[in-house]
Amino acid sequence: MKNKSVSFGNRSLSRRALLRGAGVAFALPWLEAMRPAIAKPTTRATPKRFAWIYIPNGVVQEAWHPQKTGVDWEMTHSLEPLAPFRKHLNVFTGLDREFRGGTGVHAQAGCCWLSSSPPTEALDGGFPVNTSLDQMIARQIGKDTLLPSLELSCNDHTNQKETRYFENISWYGPGYAASVQKNPRDVFDRLFGKPDPRVRSVLDAVLTDARNLERSLGGADKAKLGEYLDSVREIEKQIQKAEQHFTAKNSFKTERRIGGILPPDPTVPRRQDAASTSPIRRPNGKPEDRGEYLRLMMDLMAIAFQQDLTRVATLVIDPERWDTPRIYHGVFDNAQNHHVLTHTKGEEAKEKLKKIDRFHVSQFAYLVRRLSEISDGEGSLLDHSLLTFGSGMGNGTVHDYNDLPIVTAGGLGGAIETGRHHRFDKTPVANLWLTFAQSAGIETGAFADSTATVPEVVA
Amino acid sequence: MKFHRQQSCLLLTVLLLAVSVPLPADETTNLIRQYCADCHGAPDESPEGGLSLTADFGSASVRETGPTLKRVLDAIEAFDMPPADSEQPTVAQRKQLTEGIRQWLAMPSLDGQRDPGRPVLRRLTRLEYNNTLRDLLGLETDVFMFSERLPFERNHYQPESRKMPDRLTMAAREYGAKYPVLLREAGMPGDSRAEYGFSNRGDAQSLSAVRLQQYVRLAGEIAFHPELLSRAERMEELFPHARFRQTAPGASPRSKPLASSNTQLATNDNVSRTADGSAFNLEQFRERVDAAFAEDRGGVFGGEELRNTKIAGKGGLVRVAYGKNAIRTFAINPNEDWWFAPFATANESSGDTLLANYKKGQRKYELTFQSTSEGEFAGISELGVVLLSRHGQEGTILLQATYGNDTSHQLTVTLKSGAGADNTFAAFAAPKGLFIKRLLIDGSKFSGDYVLIDDLAFITGDKPNLQPLVQAEEPVVVAIPKVEAPRAKLNRNIATQSAEKRLTHFLRRAFRRNIQQEEVAVYHNLYRGEIESGAGDESAMRSAIQAILASPSFLFATYRRHPAAVNGDRMSPIHRLSDYDLASRLSYFLWSSMPDDELFEVAAQGRLQDEKVLEAQVRRMLRDKRSIELSENFFVQWLRLPELWTAQPDERQFPVFYSGPLGKRTLAQDMFGEVLLQFQTILVENRPVTELLDADYQFINSKMMQYYGRDVTELKKFADGGELFADDQQSDRVWNRVKKFDSQRGGLVTSPAVLTLTSFPHRTSSIRRGVWILDTVFNRHPPAPKVAVADIDEQEGATELTLREKVERHRENAACAVCHNRIDPPGFALENFDAIGRWRDQDGDGVIDSSGALPGIGEFHTPEEFRALLMTQERRFVQGFAEHLLSYALGRKLEYFDVPAVDRIVDRTVKDDYRISRLILEIAKSYPFRNVHVSTNESEHEE
Structure with a gap:
């Protein structure tokens, strides 16, 4: 592939300027980077991958949860788009989270979905947020990949009307959110950009500045500056890893598997460049079409997993509440307000909500399909992954945290038994999270407000 | 250690009590016991709301009791407490209670002094980042496009004239449309706002590798921008051959292309x-x-x-x-x-x-x-x-x-x-x-x-231009006169000096403070490294600029430990802000940008601590065009106006909201413009802030004339009562200041902008409006519900009830009533305005009942009576406004220890006819603005 077939973002910048300017510039050729360079499947067990995909405001539960348990569960209206993959799924009912008074009920549903501290702990201004499950697992299994974890969001509302507790589900610790990336182009550059050696000298300088500054600051400010220092170190690590990717480029040509892995799909923008072997081209930005936007983010997630650039990812499909109308292309003729619909009486609103639920499920089904089509060691990428799709709110109309909608896909390399509907009775969702943490190899007997594990899902 | 500190605080409190005027503390304590402790008993008696009020407040350390006392004060002042069905204190007792608590809150709580508060280290917001780079580099545009930049032209804002024109032109581009910037493809995620607060708070921000990487990249794209030397005026101080507004050697001169x-x-x-x-x-x-x-x-x-x-x-x-x-x-x-x-x-x-x-x-x-x-x-x-x-x-x-x-x-x-x-x-x-x-x-x-x-x-068929992008390194002598007078007084001599001197000059401005020699060395080393590896001066300097613009000293607003913060013979945790830090705090407060040369100069001379100098600077800065950010940043965030851009009133019910091709032209921009101009007028003409509650004038354009159903013949010019130009009926860009024409309305509360942004697409929401009034007007937001409940206006089995009946039914629940007694009535009062703020007498078939009562204030039957009641609460409004503005100025949440400072600001503002510049001045002179609590390990040891 030639340089010029990638569309450079900024017209007024030269290549030279770009190379200097970009932290990790999207210099070419980048195909060499596409080969999993660090963790070679031949020399190691196939890695496990984890992803969480969040939908806000709960769901219409009557159209979501099946009645029959076990392997014979009946397909429901909302879950139907997942039907082709039912043997790879687990559906859960009866998992709850306890609401802690004093914070907004929507905000807490989102920000504490993966970090539900026990109700006695309020470490961040009343919010029981803590290191979230994905981050704990990333610390366990993400050390060797280019990125320890990937945090994505399709919240493209521009009015900034809500606080960060509404849109972050991933937390490094109390009060320390893992910022989300919303622009597919930025995600692409972060995954496939070639490291620019010059950035090293910039980082050296700013690190010195940060240390000087640290000396003149008080305790609380030091903690906040710690976020900066952490970030510098993480970028340094990332550059180091990216350089390894770029130097290890021997067997790529014989391995031609990359181009064929993701079959052409009309929903993925693609250049009409037949010579291109890239699995995806650099996105121009955010697609206008809602479904296209969601699927593009999922494609990026899939590629990051396939290339072993990261093993842990989260995607916020939409933030909690944020009642700004949005267009669901191909679903409704005009803009809809998801949150307001949950509080609107009548069948019309309920039917609309069911359509939104189904729309979201079908996007998730797209990711499941993608991963099932990508071969990975022995089996598919789906076989080695555990994708969790759901919400931190059960019934959005009454804001409860009971019967949380949670569906998982993938067997995590045989660690998780699939194909079932599990019904629990008022069981903390943290029990499931604890089970996942253990299956990632974390040796712990408790996570957040867990009371036990969920042995039923362990193969 | 903590125990030790508490003890010393306690000791100090007691000592001070002994020497100052005796407080009627016992009386206040007795009143709290009499009216509160029945429900709010001892901690082991499971007091209501988990709040126990049996402590001996008179002798306890205010550091311990302050947060509780502030809650009590707010509840009593708002007539939330004692509950209506309990025994009520007399007017005199209420006064005694609130004054007694205020005196307690004014007690020293930290190192023998009042706590000036400790903002969490924060980075510049997107808006501040762009403004700062504009001023630092001398750019004429933003660096990148972002949604907080309002789509309005600013030519009408002439604060030095101290007069808003009565007829002005303010064009607007479509919200979201592109506009000229330095980097068209670049961007940065938006800033989350703090809960009940502004986006300039460190506790609402996070920084992660993703974001830092973007900062590094942006810094590079700016530093190596091919047109930096011709588009950034200040670069003439750094690069010997930089020529503002001129194209590079070899290129043809270029006027601005369309x-x-x-x-x-x-x-x-x-x-x-x-x-x-x-x-x-x-x-x-x-x-x-x-x-x-x-x-x-x-x-x-x-x-x-x-x-x-x-x-x-x-x-x-x-x-x-x-x-x-x-x-x-x-x-x-x-x-x-x-x-x-x-x-x-x-x-x-x-x-x-x-x-x-x-x-x-x-x-x-x-x-x-x-x-x-x-x-x-x-x-x-x-x-x-x-x-x-x-x-x-x-x-x-x-x-x-x-x-x-x-x-x-x-x-x-x-x-x-x-x-x-x-x-x-x-x-x-x-x-x-x-x-x-x-x-x-x-x-x-x-x-x-x-x-x-x-x-x-x-x-x-042109010849290829194979010139390198980064221009020739040698200075080219071209003497071409400037197109316009330079905006800033440039010191071009610096450009001829050594790299080290140039860097020192740039660093001082970029970091907004004095620079130590070893700090210069960091960037000078980077520069020298580049030179040694073969780069020219320009390229090496650009590398240094990239690093500077990605460094924490540039990206963060810092309050450094003052070397002279000594209390007696030890380091105090309370520091008077250094001149530079004070200058920065001032400029980010008033301009959302870095200090200009004059403010720097005053700070460098160490004169900013002088109250007269400080006052003169504040007055000067308010007359500078950059003060428009008080309206475009503070005011807009305060009212949550950005939500107006994304409001989508139902097209079938409210077709008037939409016009133009595809209905893309909405009234949002006109409604926004109306309140924005109102605030800018108060700012430019130094009017009373209470005009936000009611004013005898307003601005109107053709779209709003249609909206209100008025035309030019009905409206009278504010200045002389004359008629408007007939043409003004046609233009949505022309705004006229007219005499108030609608007795049903007045002030922000009844502005179409606010009424629309607090509504749902299909209907009004009395609760949203009520909460908005409590938050915005009084700054007393109701706490989040303690239990997870459905939205109050969506009750089961209540389809046959009116909205009001539904809401009232919910309020029968005592747990809900505590807050909803305050939330609901203001919302009801505004029910006569529909979901885009138009007057209505009926909601469907039901006649609207807009009566209600404000606890402790009085009853009302119409929106006019409601507004009349609000106008009796001028002081409370000004207090709420001052709290919002102080919180914005400090970049932190206000705490119990800020009560005396707010009281003082409000007192003085009231005495000066509520004038806005007085309020701003008093904030700038206030104790928490000029001091900061820097907890250091050292000081904690010494306490």
Whole structure:
């Protein structure tokens, strides 16, 4: 592939300027980077991958949860788009989270979905947020990949009307959110950009500045500056890893598997460049079409997993509440307000909500399909992954945290038994999270407000 | 250690009690016991709401009891407590209670002094980042586009005149439309706001590797921007050969081009075919244009920057700058009115703007390509264009390229119907030695009224420009006079000095403080490293700039430990802000940007601590145009006006909200403009802030005249009561200040903007409005519900009830009533205004009952009576406003220990007729603004 077939973002910048300017510039050729360079499947067990995909405001539960348990569960209206993959799924009912008074009920549903501290702990201004499950697992299994974890969001509302507790589900610790990336182009550059050696000298300088500054600051400010220092170190690590990717480029040509892995799909923008072997081209930005936007983010997630650039990812499909109308292309003729619909009486609103639920499920089904089509060691990428799709709110109309909608896909390399509907009775969702943490190899007997594990899902 | 500190605080408190005027503490404690402790008993008696009020407040340390006391004070002042069904204190006892608590809260709580508070270290917000770079570098634009930048023109804002014009022009671009910036493709995620607060708070922000990486990258794109030396005036202080507003050596001088070009040919991936007979297919042409663009001899014009404009068929020209350096231009001259617009029934092949005939049915027109006075343009040798198919329309379009010798070549394309379904690319190549002079687009046989094209891609016969992007390193002596007087007083002598001196100068401004020698060394080493590896001075300096702009000292607003913060013989945790830190706090408060040279100078001389100097600076800064940010940043965030841009009132119920093509022109911009101008008037004319509750004037444009159902003959000029110009009925850009004409309204609370943004698309929400009033007007937000409940206006089995009945039914629950007694009545009072703020007497079939009572204030029966009641609460409003503004100025949440400072600010503002500049001045002079609590390990040891 030639340089010029990638569309450079900024017209007024030269290549030279770009190379200097970009932290990790999207210099070419980048195909060499596409080969999993660090963790070679031949020399190691196939890695496990984890992803969480969040939908806000709960769901219409009557159209979501099946009645029959076990392997014979009946397909429901909302879950139907997942039907082709039912043997790879687990559906859960009866998992709850306890609401802690004093914070907004929507905000807490989102920000504490993966970090539900026990109700006695309020470490961040009343919010029981803590290191979230994905981050704990990333610390366990993400050390060797280019990125320890990937945090994505399709919240493209521009009015900034809500606080960060509404849109972050991933937390490094109390009060320390893992910022989300919303622009597919930025995600692409972060995954496939070639490291620019010059950035090293910039980082050296700013690190010195940060240390000087640290000396003149008080305790609380030091903690906040710690976020900066952490970030510098993480970028340094990332550059180091990216350089390894770029130097290890021997067997790529014989391995031609990359181009064929993701079959052409009309929903993925693609250049009409037949010579291109890239699995995806650099996105121009955010697609206008809602479904296209969601699927593009999922494609990026899939590629990051396939290339072993990261093993842990989260995607916020939409933030909690944020009642700004949005267009669901191909679903409704005009803009809809998801949150307001949950509080609107009548069948019309309920039917609309069911359509939104189904729309979201079908996007998730797209990711499941993608991963099932990508071969990975022995089996598919789906076989080695555990994708969790759901919400931190059960019934959005009454804001409860009971019967949380949670569906998982993938067997995590045989660690998780699939194909079932599990019904629990008022069981903390943290029990499931604890089970996942253990299956990632974390040796712990408790996570957040867990009371036990969920042995039923362990193969 | 903690225990130890508490003890010493306690000791101090007791000592101070002994020496100061005896407080009626016992009496206050007794009153709390009498009226509160029945419900709020001892901690082990499970007191109501988990709040125990049995402590011995009179002798306890205010550091311990302060947060509780503040809650009690707020509850009593708002008449939330004691609950209506409990025994009520007399008026005198209430006064005693609140005054007693205020005195407690004024007690020293930290190191024998009042706690000035400790903001969490914060980074610059997106808006501050852009403003700071503008001032630091001397740019004329933002660095990148972002949604907090309001789409309004600012020419009317002339604070130095101390008078808002009575008739002014304020144009607005469509919200979300593009505007000129330094980096068109760059961006940064928005800033989350704090809960009940502003986005400039460290506790609401996070920084992670993703974001830092973006900062590093942006810093690089700025530092290595090819036009940095000609677009950033301040670079003349850093680079010997930088010339503001002049093009680089070798390039032709350039006036501002109307439009620029890029290489983004058909990036939307919806072109399905290439026309028969086309000289190239799309893929081939893309490569050719890419190559030509890189050599400054081609590009793609897609009309994006000219969106929603028309170029006149007679005399109109579009000048297009092309190539990666955008140093060459040519002009397109259409023979009929030409239009750049989005069409819902077509899919643009790039961006979201297409090119079309302006006159309906004028389906045939010709474009002539000509050179400009601005230098070389050999002519177009290859030309490509995308013909757009359109929903419900079809037919044949003829394209004809005419060459220099008047020969021509034709292509016909028959488009099928469907938006984007049959977008077709077509290209011409001029015979050797000839150029394409004209392009005829003839859609006479097309069924639609408009012929839509996009992505005019062109390759010229120009010589390739192979100059490196970063310009020659040697200074070039060109003496060309400035176009305008420089905006800042530049010190060009610096540019001739050593790299170290230049860096010191730049660092001091970038970091907004004094720079230590070892700090300069960091960046000087980077510079030297670059030089040693073969870079020239300019390139090395650019590298240093990149690092500086990515460093925490630039990105964060810091309050450093003051070396002289000594209390007796030890380090105190309370520091008076250094002059530089005070200057920064002031400039980010008033300007949302860095200090200017004068403020720096005063700080450098150590004079800013002098109250008179401080006051003079505040007054000067308020008269500077940059103070517009108080309205565009503080005011807008305070009222949550950005939510107006995304409000989508139901199109069937509220068609009046939408107008223009595709209904894209909404009233949001006019409603926004109305309240923005109101606040700017108060600011510029130093009026009472209470005018936000009611004013005898307002600004109005043609759209708002329609909205209110008034016309120019009914409205009277505010200044002389005369009539408006009849023409003003026509223009939404012209705003007139008129006498108040609607007795039902007055102030923000009844403004269409606020009434709309607090409504749902289909209906009003009394709860949202009530909460908005408590938050915004009084700054006493109700706490989040303690239990997870459904929205209060959505009760089960209540379909037959009116909204009000539903809400009232919910309030019967005592747990809900505590807050909803405060929330609901103001919401009811505004029920006469519909979901876009228009007056109504009925809601469906029900007559609206807008009566209610405000606890402790009085009863009302109409919105007018409600507003009259609000006007009796001027002091409480000013207090709420002062708290919001102080919190914004400090970048932190207010705490119990801020009560005395707020009281003092409010007292003095009331005495000065509520004037806004007094309020701002008193904030700048206040104790928490000029001091900071810096907890250091050392000071904690010593306590």
